Amino acid sequence: MLNEEMYALGSKRSIIRELFEYGKTRAAELGNDKVFDFSIGNPNVPAPPEVTQKLAELIANTEPAALHGYSSAQGDPSVRAAVASSLNKRFGVPYTADNIYMTCGASAALAITIRALCQKGDEFVIFAPYFPEYEVFIKSAGGKPVTVAFDANFDIDFDSLEKAVSKRTKALVVNSPNNPSGAVYGEQTVSRLAEFAKRFEKKHGRPLFIIADEPYRELVYGDEEPPFVPSFYYDTIYCYSFSKSLSLPGERIGYIAVSPKAQCADEIYLAVMGAGRALGYVCAPVLFQRLVAECTDSRPNISAYRENRDLLVGGLTEIGYECAQPKGAFYLFVKSPIGSSVEFAHRAKEYGLILVPADDFAASGWMRIAYCVSKDTILRALPAFRLLFDSCR
Amino acid sequence: MLNEEMYALGSKRSIIRELFEYGKTRAAELGNDKVFDFSIGNPNVPAPPEVTQKLAELIANTEPAALHGYSSAQGDPSVRAAVASSLNKRFGVPYTADNIYMTCGASAALAITIRALCQKGDEFVIFAPYFPEYEVFIKSAGGKPVTVAFDANFDIDFDSLEKAVSKRTKALVVNSPNNPSGAVYGEQTVSRLAEFAKRFEKKHGRPLFIIADEPYRELVYGDEEPPFVPSFYYDTIYCYSFSKSLSLPGERIGYIAVSPKAQCADEIYLAVMGAGRALGYVCAPVLFQRLVAECTDSRPNISAYRENRDLLVGGLTEIGYECAQPKGAFYLFVKSPIGSSVEFAHRAKEYGLILVPADDFAASGWMRIAYCVSKDTILRALPAFRLLFDSCR
Numbered sequence: 001m002l003n004e005e006m007y008a009l010g011s012k013r014s015i016i017r018e019l020f021e022y023g024k025t026r027a028a029e030l031g032n033d034k035v036f037d038f039s040i041g042n043p044n045v046p047a048p049p050e051v052t053q054k055l056a057e058l059i060a061n062t063e064p065a066a067l068h069g070y071s072s073a074q075g076d077p078s079v080r081a082a083v084a085s086s087l088n089k090r091f092g093v094p095y096t097a098d099n100i101y102m103t104c105g106a107s108a109a110l111a112i113t114i115r116a117l118c119q120k121g122d123e124f125v126i127f128a129p130y131f132p133e134y135e136v137f138i139k140s141a142g143g144k145p146v147t148v149a150f151d152a153n154f155d156i157d158f159d160s161l162e163k164a165v166s167k168r169t170k171a172l173v174v175n176s177p178n179n180p181s182g183a184v185y186g187e188q189t190v191s192r193l194a195e196f197a198k199r200f201e202k203k204h205g206r207p208l209f210i211i212a213d214e215p216y217r218e219l220v221y222g223d224e225e226p227p228f229v230p231s232f233y234y235d236t237i238y239c240y241s242f243s244k245s246l247s248l249p250g251e252r253i254g255y256i257a258v259s260p261k262a263q264c265a266d267e268i269y270l271a272v273m274g275a276g277r278a279l280g281y282v283c284a285p286v287l288f289q290r291l292v293a294e295c296t297d298s299r300p301n302i303s304a305y306r307e308n309r310d311l312l313v314g315g316l317t318e319i320g321y322e323c324a325q326p327k328g329a330f331y332l333f334v335k336s337p338i339g340s341s342v343e344f345a346h347r348a349k350e351y352g353l354i355l356v357p358a359d360d361f362a363a364s365g366w367m368r369i370a371y372c373v374s375k376d377t378i379l380r381a382l383p384a385f386r387l388l389f390d391s392c393r
Numbered sequence: 394m395l396n397e398e399m400y401a402l403g404s405k406r407s408i409i410r411e412l413f414e415y416g417k418t419r420a421a422e423l424g425n426d427k428v429f430d431f432s433i434g435n436p437n438v439p440a441p442p443e444v445t446q447k448l449a450e451l452i453a454n455t456e457p458a459a460l461h462g463y464s465s466a467q468g469d470p471s472v473r474a475a476v477a478s479s480l481n482k483r484f485g486v487p488y489t490a491d492n493i494y495m496t497c498g499a500s501a502a503l504a505i506t507i508r509a510l511c512q513k514g515d516e517f518v519i520f521a522p523y524f525p526e527y528e529v530f531i532k533s534a535g536g537k538p539v540t541v542a543f544d545a546n547f548d549i550d551f552d553s554l555e556k557a558v559s560k561r562t563k564a565l566v567v568n569s570p571n572n573p574s575g576a577v578y579g580e581q582t583v584s585r586l587a588e589f590a591k592r593f594e595k596k597h598g599r600p601l602f603i604i605a606d607e608p609y610r611e612l613v614y615g616d617e618e619p620p621f622v623p624s625f626y627y628d629t630i631y632c633y634s635f636s637k638s639l640s641l642p643g644e645r646i647g648y649i650a651v652s653p654k655a656q657c658a659d660e661i662y663l664a665v666m667g668a669g670r671a672l673g674y675v676c677a678p679v680l681f682q683r684l685v686a687e688c689t690d691s692r693p694n695i696s697a698y699r700e701n702r703d704l705l706v707g708g709l710t711e712i713g714y715e716c717a718q719p720k721g722a723f724y725l726f727v728k729s730p731i732g733s734s735v736e737f738a739h740r741a742k743e744y745g746l747i748l749v750p751a752d753d754f755a756a757s758g759w760m761r762i763a764y765c766v767s768k769d770t771i772l773r774a775l776p777a778f779r780l781l782f783d784s785c786r
Contacts, residue, residue, distance in 0.1 A: 001599055001600070001657065001660075002509060002510055002512075002657070002660060002661060002664040003508065003509055003510060003511055003512055003534075003664060003667075003668070004512070005667070005671075006508060006509045006664040006665075006667035006668045006671060007509075007660060007663055007664040007667055008667065009666075009667030009668075009670055009671060010509075010662075010663035010664050010665065010666035010667030010668070010669075010670070011663045011667070013466075013666070014466075014670070017465070017466055020463075020465075021465060040463060042458075042462045042463045043458060043462070044458055045458065046456065046457040046458040047457040047458070047461060051457070052452065052457050055452055056449065056452050056453065059445065059448055059449050059452065060449065063439065064439040064440040064444070064445050064640065065435075065436060065437055065438065065439040065440070065640060068440060068640060068641045068642065068643050068644050069435045069436070069642060069643050070413075070433060070435045070642045070643045071643055072410070072413075072414060073406075073407075073410055104497055104645070104673075104674070104675075104678075105675055107673045107674070107675045108673040108674070108675075109673075110673065111671075111672060111673025112673065115396065115399060116395060116396055116399045116400075116403075117395055117396060118396055119395075119396055119397070133670070133673075136670055136671055137671070137673060140671035140672070141396075206394055207394070247457065247458060247461060248461045249461065249462060249463045249675075250461050250462050250463045250464055250676055250678070250679030250680075250682075251461055251678050251679060251680060252497070252675060252676070252677075252678050264394065264395075267394075267395060267400060268395060269403075270400055270403035270404050271395040271396060271399040271400040271403050272399075272403065273402075273403035273406070274396075274398070274399035274400055274401065274402030274403030274404070275396070275399045275402075275403070276403075277402055277403070277407070277526070277529055278398075278399060278402060278504075278529055278530070278533035279504060279533070279672045279673060280497075280500045280501040280502075280503065280504025280505065280526075280530060280672060281497070281500070281501070282497075282498055282500045282501075282642075282645065283643060283645070284645075285497075285643070285644050285645050285678045285681070286643030286644060287643075287644060287680075288678070289643075
């Protein structure tokens with residue numbers, strides 16, 4: 001009577017969302033101080049002050065009908081120009097407003113991009129550990145996800161990539177800084193990836209698209225900015241969200257950038273517009289379009305995240321947990337000390353700790369800890385982490 | 394190399410959007426006073442003052458991380474409770490928060506609902522004249538749109554409906570007050586429609602869903618509230634948007650309501666949640682979720698629209714145009730005096746008049762005039778309408 005796949009998808013739900021709901025319910029039952037919710041990437045660090053101020057100004061100073069009216073489907077031209085100009089300034093690239101398509105966040109950007117590219121049966125390579133919705137978007141577009149396992153450094157394993165790619169491969173989906181591992185691809189990795197794609201292109205006479213999913217670009221703890229993938233390989237479709245950098249995850253604002261140097265750049269952009277229509281997007285929320293145009297240079301309070309990261313990595317390592325070294329984003333990837341991550345997540349709940357088992361990220365045996373919480377939460381959670389660890393011995 | 398259907402959809406674009414872009418370009422070239430843009434349903438009447446005030450208050454008084462954080466995928470529970478309570482108060486229905494799914498506007502609500510219901514090859518009946526995106530959403534979900542022609546009163550032609558329905562029919566999509574005809578279905582029509590669906594149900598042993606698309610519910614010019622379809626037929630999925638009632642079209646905020654009395658209500662709701670995920674929706678924009686929860690009882694400035702309607706109907710009829718009598722929404726449906734609506738739309742442009750030919754609404758020979766513009770625009774446009782009419786004789 002209904003679409004069975006949609007019903008299954010709605011019934012199963014995202015494990016992250018499931019735990020997020022559980023955490024809210026438990027906190028309401030037991031009190032906020034008894035529940036340590038590390039489930040979701042919902043920044044505890046507030047939006048930069050200028051964001052709140054600009055928002056208030058836009059509302060106070062703009063005529064409401066103009067402020068809240070429809071924009072063009074691809075976004076307001078001045079907003080797209082501001083985004084293009086910011087990218088060009090930062091990365092020395094040649095985007096124009098006509099290469100930018102504003103979206104309802106990065107998930108919409110990915111769903112639209114995959115839908116725009118995918119012909120029935122196309123393969124999309126995704127790199128474990130990966131955001132579970134990649135699989136959802138690829139299958140929903142009629143494509144087939146092909147997974148590449150991760151290496152010990154959570155870097156790309158190029159031997160596995162070689163084996164994963166076939167003549168049906170349409171695109172590689174890369175996410176750096178990475179959710180959930182916190183890994184950041186260095187210039188060597190990105191450069192090798194670009195070479196790989198160029199070889200494919202030569203062999204098959206068509207591009208192997210790279211979909212660069214980069215909502216965490218501004219959240220890095222080293223001194224170097226992560227390499228900008230479209231500069232290494234033009235047939236990269238860049239998906240961005242302001243959710244994490246400006247702490248606006250619930251407002252759903254991001255964009256797709258199609259490099260003007262991509263093969264058939266205009267055709268890709270038109271397919272993106274078509275996919276946006278097909279999926280029911282009319283335009284990205286306009287108030288937040290205008291806001292991000294004014295705040296393209298705003299940056300998150302990275303020191304708060306760094307402090308959380310150091311506290312958590314130090315504390316958990318001292319207890320005896322095995323952690324991936326997080327260089328970016330706000331996730332710590334920790335090995336379950338008892339093998340099964342699902343069982344470990346269950347046991348963690350008994351100590352008020354809400355951790356995401358990474359099975360749906362194609363990394364069984366690992367846990368994701370979102371540390372975009374208050375420092376106080378981490379300090380209070382550490383003893384619970386110790387009790388949990390001791391209970392596993 | 395790309396998905397051909399998406400490319401075609403993006404290349405063709407919506408005729409409304411095409412004309413909307415043309416209007417903006419022409420106004421920039423010739424000046425705003427030389428272009429009379431009747432293309433898009435972008436309300437000129439501003440949001441009610443309490444909307445702007447509440448928005449400012451929410452920003453001033455809420456901690457930013459809490460204000461802008463993710464909500465549950467289906468929407469914040471308190472927001473959903475407010476929506477349910479408003480529906481129950483107005484229509485004497487028994488919705489709870491768990492029957493409401495907040496969306497990025499009515500288009501998302503429709504795309505998600507259709508995707509949730511549609512199995513490959515399912516037929517969806519749509520009633521001409523209809524919003525062109527219905528076809529896009531149905532085809533994109535793997536379904537087949539089946540059109541029912543309109544009768545002289547722009548009411549449902551039940552003989553044609555009888556012929557359009559088959560054992561493959563999954564749902565009827567109804568839109569009242571209607572875009573583009575301005576028709577409002579009375580109680581007799583809705584009641585007959587419900588009887589029709591119940592007979593189908595009896596015969597086929599499963600519901601014939603009704604998808605009620607009602608963003609214009611509050612925009613009616615008579616004294617009676619339009620009948621609430623879910624009260625007549627429980628297997629109705631109600632799709633609503635605050636775009637028109639609160640003049641917030643660019644903010645993308647609306648909802649889906651699944652009646653708790655529907656057969657398999659919970660399963661439908663889960664399929665809706667799954668479809669939301671599949672299409673890349675994470676949650677409806679949260680600031681506007683909170684806003685609409687505070688403004689469920691706000692109403693549009695209907696007198697401004699009524700004045701526009703009366704001016705336009707009176708003026709055009711006097712010139713000699715044949716108009717459908719608009720009882721609701723803010724569209725006037727006018728017959729092309731030269732037969733072809735596309736040719737008439739071309740000719741209208743010469744007089745600065747931007748009118749939408751209704752071919753894509755399955756109503757060749759008719760034009761849609763969106764009169765959600767300033768009174769002044771209408772007054773200044775009337776002489777141009779006269780010159781245009783005279784040029785056609």
